[in-house]
Amino acid sequence: xxxxxxxxxxxxxxxxxxxxxxxxxxxxxxxxxxxxxxxxxxxxxxxxxxxxxxxxxxxxxxxxxxxxxxxxxxxxxxxxxxxxxxxxxxxxxxxxxxxxxxxxxxxxxxxxxxxxxxxxxxxxxxxxxxxxxxxxxxxxxxxxxxxxxxxxxxxxxxxxxxxxxxxxxxxxxxxxxxx
Amino acid sequence: xxxxxxxxxxxxxxxxxxxxxxxxxxxxxxxxxxxxxxxxxxxxxxxxxxxxxxxxxxxxxxxxxxxxxxxxxxxxxxxxxxxxxxxxxxxxxxxxxxxxxxxxxxxxxxxxxxxxxxxxxxxxxxxxxxxxxxxxxxxxxxxxxxxxxxxxxxxxxxxxxxxxxxxxxxxxxxxxxxx
DNA sequence: GTCTATATTCCGATAGAC
DNA sequence: GTCTATCGGAATATAGAC
Numbered sequence: 174x175x176x177x178x179x180x181x182x183x184x185x186x187x188x189x190x191x192x193x194x195x196x197x198x199x200x201x202x203x204x205x206x207x208x209x210x211x212x213x214x215x216x217x218x219x220x221x222x223x224x225x226x227x228x229x230x231x232x233x234x235x236x237x238x239x240x241x242x243x244x245x246x247x248x249x250x251x252x253x254x255x256x257x258x259x260x261x262x263x264x265x266x267x268x269x270x271x272x273x274x275x276x277x278x279x280x281x282x283x284x285x286x287x288x289x290x291x292x293x294x295x296x297x298x299x300x301x302x303x304x305x306x307x308x309x310x311x312x313x314x315x316x317x318x319x320x321x322x323x324x325x326x327x328x329x330x331x332x333x334x335x336x337x338x339x340x341x342x343x344x345x346x347x348x349x350x351x352x
Numbered sequence: 353x354x355x356x357x358x359x360x361x362x363x364x365x366x367x368x369x370x371x372x373x374x375x376x377x378x379x380x381x382x383x384x385x386x387x388x389x390x391x392x393x394x395x396x397x398x399x400x401x402x403x404x405x406x407x408x409x410x411x412x413x414x415x416x417x418x419x420x421x422x423x424x425x426x427x428x429x430x431x432x433x434x435x436x437x438x439x440x441x442x443x444x445x446x447x448x449x450x451x452x453x454x455x456x457x458x459x460x461x462x463x464x465x466x467x468x469x470x471x472x473x474x475x476x477x478x479x480x481x482x483x484x485x486x487x488x489x490x491x492x493x494x495x496x497x498x499x500x501x502x503x504x505x506x507x508x509x510x511x512x513x514x515x516x517x518x519x520x521x522x523x524x525x526x527x528x529x530x531x
Numbered sequence: 532g533t534c535t536a537t538a539t540t541c542c543g544a545t546a547g548a549c
Numbered sequence: 550g551t552c553t554a555t556c557g558g559a560a561t562a563t564a565g566a567c
Contacts, residue, residue, distance in 0.1 A: 181550085196459075199460055202543085203542075203543065203544090204541085204543095212550095213552060213553080214542095214544090215545095215551060216550070216551045216552070218544070219551065223544075224542090224543065280375075280376035281376075308515060308519060311512065311515075311516070312495065312516065312519060314498070315494070315499060315502070315516065316491065316494050316495065316498060318497070318498035318501045318502060319493070319494030319495060319496070319497035319501065320494060321501070322497045322498065323472070323494070323497060326455070326458070326469075326472075327468075327469050327472070336487060336490075337491065337494065340487060340491060340528070343529060344523075344528055347528055347529065349519070349522040349525075350522060350526065381559080381560060381561085382560075382561070383559085383561095391532095391533070391534090392533070392535080393534095393562090394532095394534055395533045397562070397563090398532060398533070399532090401562095402561080402562075403560090403561065
């Protein structure tokens, strides 16, 4: 019975997130967000005193969701790499939606930028601790970045993600000569 | 003496590109672009009848610059992969600036999106034709994307780019088993 | 060709009724 | 708590002077 409160807040925040994703950062005006959440702009601005406050709340949300994900990744049975790379499980997850939507705020929201950067370095740390070989960890992270970048720019989930994961796993078993 | 004409057009287009990059897609209003180019909004709208026309011209510019780059890459003495990977030569090049600026238009400009997608697949084809193994070509493309995504988000050129290139070259010499 | 002035639309925010 | 009404600012675009 703890979350019966602030239903309007959550509806507004969800509508904001969805609109940011669907419109690729445009058309997420307070009017549109309010309409989507089933309130008016006045009602929205009662819960979030300004657009900035609404954006801050979404960044807070991402921060919390990411912290949970770090903990799951750190304690994943198959290891951090096997947890990190499967993009298919990630795409459209609550963490993904929070990350992408905050990404659209980043250009004029410094805390959003620093949070996204912090998340990247945290993932790299966790993968490096799992894989051992720092270069392979770096390659795995960059491949994940590449897949993610591709998804961001094309708007479509790549179809060969499994092949990439398999490729990294083979490298892990038999790394190329260092000479 | 062929390009003494349309100096104002070029100044406007350059100002538009620079403003898009500097402001990460925001603050590139017609007023600002005109001010930066040393004309007024009226003057700008004489050369480009609408904002859309201005955006179209920038997309056209990228299309031309990219076509030149494809040809250079296709005929590069060291091969397509060696031409593609050195990020240091690419960062801040005319092609880079055109690509990044058009990227900021992409969210509400379909031709910009399709052009960027076409460029990606064209690079992948050229690398694949050079490398032979399609999966390795894909990995090389994704690593390049990853490095680029990193510079976009952190604002700094990665320090281990040479290690990544070396890693890919070793993979090329001795690919991991396909089993 | 380039300018000024203005019309129009949209967004964020405030004031105040209920 | 949620609504309506409205202000102020910014952006695209048009009209017309020079």
